[in-house]
Amino acid sequence: MRIKDFWLAAMFSVLLLPAVHAADDDPAKLLKSTADHSKFEALAGPFDSGPAVTKVCLSCHTEASKQIHQTQHWKWEYKNPQTGQMLGKKHIVNNFCTSVKSNEGGCSSCHIGYGWKDVQTEFNAEENVDCLACHDNTGKYKKPAGFAGNPVVKDTEFPPGSGKIIRGIDLAAIAQKVGKTQRTTCGACHFYGGGGDGVKHGDLDSSLDAPDKALDVHMDVDGNNFTCSTCHKTDGHQVPGSRYSPTALDKEPAHLRGKVDTSNPATCQSCHGQAPHPVARLNEHTAKIACQTCHIPAFARGGQPTKMWWDWSTAGKMDKDGKPFSIKNEDGYDTYASIKGDFIWKENVIPEYVWFNGTVKYTLTGDKIERSDKPVPINHFEGSATDGKSMIWPIKMFRGKQPYDPENKSLIINHLAGNDDTAYWKNFNWDKAAKVGMANAHEKFSGKVEFIETESMWPITHMVAPKDKALACADCHVNNGRLEKVDGVYMPGRSRDHMAGLDKVGWAAMALVLLGVIGHGLIRVVSPNRKHK
Amino acid sequence: MARIYLFKGFERFWHWSQAALIIFMLLTGFEVHGTYTVFGFEKAVNLHTLAAWTLVGLWVFAIFWHLTTGEWRQYIPTTEKIVAVANFYSSGIFKGEPHPFKPSLARKHNPLQLLTYLGVLTLLSPLIWITGWLYLFYADWAAWGLTALQLQWVATGHTVGAFLMLAFLISHLYLATTGHTVTAHVKSMITGWEDTEDEAVPAKKA
Numbered sequence: 001m002r003i004k005d006f007w008l009a010a011m012f013s014v015l016l017l018p019a020v021h022a023a024d025d026d027p028a029k030l031l032k033s034t035a036d037h038s039k040f041e042a043l044a045g046p047f048d049s050g051p052a053v054t055k056v057c058l059s060c061h062t063e064a065s066k067q068i069h070q071t072q073h074w075k076w077e078y079k080n081p082q083t084g085q086m087l088g089k090k091h092i093v094n095n096f097c098t099s100v101k102s103n104e105g106g107c108s109s110c111h112i113g114y115g116w117k118d119v120q121t122e123f124n125a126e127e128n129v130d131c132l133a134c135h136d137n138t139g140k141y142k143k144p145a146g147f148a149g150n151p152v153v154k155d156t157e158f159p160p161g162s163g164k165i166i167r168g169i170d171l172a173a174i175a176q177k178v179g180k181t182q183r184t185t186c187g188a189c190h191f192y193g194g195g196g197d198g199v200k201h202g203d204l205d206s207s208l209d210a211p212d213k214a215l216d217v218h219m220d221v222d223g224n225n226f227t228c229s230t231c232h233k234t235d236g237h238q239v240p241g242s243r244y245s246p247t248a249l250d251k252e253p254a255h256l257r258g259k260v261d262t263s264n265p266a267t268c269q270s271c272h273g274q275a276p277h278p279v280a281r282l283n284e285h286t287a288k289i290a291c292q293t294c295h296i297p298a299f300a301r302g303g304q305p306t307k308m309w310w311d312w313s314t315a316g317k318m319d320k321d322g323k324p325f326s327i328k329n330e331d332g333y334d335t336y337a338s339i340k341g342d343f344i345w346k347e348n349v350i351p352e353y354v355w356f357n358g359t360v361k362y363t364l365t366g367d368k369i370e371r372s373d374k375p376v377p378i379n380h381f382e383g384s385a386t387d388g389k390s391m392i393w394p395i396k397m398f399r400g401k402q403p404y405d406p407e408n409k410s411l412i413i414n415h416l417a418g419n420d421d422t423a424y425w426k427n428f429n430w431d432k433a434a435k436v437g438m439a440n441a442h443e444k445f446s447g448k449v450e451f452i453e454t455e456s457m458w459p460i461t462h463m464v465a466p467k468d469k470a471l472a473c474a475d476c477h478v479n480n481g482r483l484e485k486v487d488g489v490y491m492p493g494r495s496r497d498h499m500a501g502l503d504k505v506g507w508a509a510m511a512l513v514l515l516g517v518i519g520h521g522l523i524r525v526v527s528p529n530r531k532h533k
Numbered sequence: 534m535a536r537i538y539l540f541k542g543f544e545r546f547w548h549w550s551q552a553a554l555i556i557f558m559l560l561t562g563f564e565v566h567g568t569y570t571v572f573g574f575e576k577a578v579n580l581h582t583l584a585a586w587t588l589v590g591l592w593v594f595a596i597f598w599h600l601t602t603g604e605w606r607q608y609i610p611t612t613e614k615i616v617a618v619a620n621f622y623s624s625g626i627f628k629g630e631p632h633p634f635k636p637s638l639a640r641k642h643n644p645l646q647l648l649t650y651l652g653v654l655t656l657l658s659p660l661i662w663i664t665g666w667l668y669l670f671y672a673d674w675a676a677w678g679l680t681a682l683q684l685q686w687v688a689t690g691h692t693v694g695a696f697l698m699l700a701f702l703i704s705h706l707y708l709a710t711t712g713h714t715v716t717a718h719v720k721s722m723i724t725g726w727e728d729t730e731d732e733a734v735p736a737k738k739a
Contacts, residue, residue, distance in 0.1 A: 019607045023572060283672065284672035287672060287675075405654070452652060473574045473575035473578065474573055475574060478574060490683070490685040492574075492686040492688065493567040494567065495567050498567075498689075499685065502608070502689060509696060510698060510700060510703070513700045513703045513704060516704075517703060517704060517706075519620075521707065524626060524627060527628070
């Protein structure tokens with residue numbers, strides 16, 4: 001090569017270098033992941049079903065389904081070691097749609113599996129694990145109710161003959177963009193529990209898709225921008241922090257990187273430790289008060305209301321054409337629906353407060369219940385001021401009326417969803433719905449359906465407010481404050497804690513002393529021999 | 534009429550600053566108790582605590598002063614003239630009789646007054662201090678092994694102490710008017726100089 005050519009070549013190389021560099025190595029554009037799923041040929045698609053996608057996932061992530069099969073997210077089943085009760089969605093009765101059991105085809109749109117049609121269905125094949133439900137990063141993945149947890153890949157009329165079309169989604173496009181879980185992936189189910197946005201929890205709704213700091217100091221999109229799994233730190237697909245066995249009291253120090261910590265990583269203390277306040281007196285409060293009590297001043301704060309009352313006993317009314325109908329409030333939320341009954345929605349709800357030691361006792365079918373002036377506890381947070389394991393917790397108390405069997409004195413499993421003659425949402429017949437529901441659950445049923453008031457407790461632990469919005473002292477240290485109904489603790493400023501008669505006797509004594517000196521003084525003034533002016 | 538320099542500078546400073554602190558702590562304390570709202574609970578607690586620590590500081594100095602000057606001997610109880618003093622306040626005072634007790638540098642307080650102050654120092658103050666400190670260090674009870682202690686007992690004790698202190702304050706304020714003039718005692722507590730009454734010619738002064 002001649003020298004001139006060399007220089008020309010060199011100059012060109014220098015000119016070209018930055019361009020090449022920018023295209024391939026720009027750190028800003030590089031994926032954090034070491035794999036770009038859109039480059040995998042196996043994910044090119046097209047896919048005609050969910051399991052077809054999962055098979056491809058499993059070809060690399062060989063152990064994923066085995067892990068998933070061990071989880072509560074898969075089993076919907078949890079045996080509480082403290083109470084021995086068999087819990088989980090598969091078993092419990094709730095006071096929203098009342099049970100998953102006998103309604104699997106509808107409810108399983110929120111199950112991380114494919115093909116859970118009914119009680120009998122076996123669907124434990126590895127390819128029936130739904131990877132996309134949690135790992136979709138496009139926001140396009142949907143599992144409509146009524147498809148046994150399957151996504152719809154072709155435009156489909158549903159319910160058949162209704163003229164309503166559910167649009168098919170492109171599973172390949174979704175599969176090529178998979179990534180870590182996001183607020184929206186967890187939220188697709190957990191924000192919509194109980195049959196709609198914000199219905200169930202009160203502290204979990206779609207406002208947490210992209211919350212500001214005022215709504216959630218940790219998830220704030222312009223700040224910490226936590227995802228759910230930042231706290232619910234998942235290991236081998238096991239997600240910690242279940243409401244069936246919550247950690248009510250965490251006396252462990254903050255978790256330290258590299259140190260083996262077996263305690264729940266989703267508690268406040270697992271990051272903030274035991275003395276998070278700069279003021280000692282506030283740290284004293286952590287002895288008895290859960291962080292959430294002060295730091296979540298209200299739930300349903302993001303603009304999305306939550307259901308506080310659900311009365312099934314009024315369901316089944318028809319309009320003048322004999323058709324089911326619904327009534328909406330001014331904000332557009334159903335306050336009545338023929339298929340479900342009456343509702344009350346609320347925003348910015350002040351929680352109720354209870355002593356809670358982490359043990360939750362459920363009323364299951366078969367447990368005897370009695371009609372009384374008190375609602376039947378669907379579940380109950382155990383705890384007291386004196387058991388040494390309890391903290392004062394904020395809860396959402398969800399109340400309503402639901403079917404029960406007055407002869408067997410049991411809550412009823414109702415067959416609500418389904419394309420059959422016995423489903424309540426088809427035929428509005430409680431007797432049929434209860435009979436089939438109880439049969440599916442293998443429970444005794446007398447054939448009688450009455451309605452009974454029930455209540456369920458939900459821990460309030462999300463929507464943590466910025467510190468300047470936390471409760472102030474006087475929210476509780478006052479008469480008729482937030483904790484007025486919480487027993488077993490002496491609260492300065494709350495008169496009902498004072499020893500009986502202390503103030504009466506005290507002030508009466510002060511009045512006597514005052515009267516005494518005034519009397520003494522008066523005698524000095526009026527006595528004829530007074531020396532003193 | 535003679536004058537003696539009864540109350541030294543530090544003594545007067547101690548008296549008045551302690552008086553201000555105690556009145557302020559009664560005010561904030563009963564707010565914390567829930568009797569009324571002036572500062573708001575949070576501020577009341579903080580001010581009450583601040584005043585408590587200030588009083589602790591003041592007492593450190595006061596105890597040091599009493600020990601080094603020997604003034605602690607003022608609080609050695611005596612029954613001498615105690616009946617006479619009691620009689621004076623229950624009847625003599627109305628008849629223009631002279632006070633049976635003459636203060637001196639060795640004995641600044643009449644025997645009833647002395648017993649009252651001694652009671653405040655040895656009974657009331659410990660009640661308030663012990664319950665107050667326990668209240669303040671509530672979070673450390675478990676670490677100190679005080680597992681059986683109830684906050685209600687401590688708070689009740691502290692409140693009883695507060696009522697007793699208020700009763701003392703009311704009586705003390707009234708008795709301050711019972712000198713040879715209504716303001717005589719107050720004046721001597723401000724200036725330190727006490728007029729000693731002349732027994733022979735009581736009428737002239739009036």
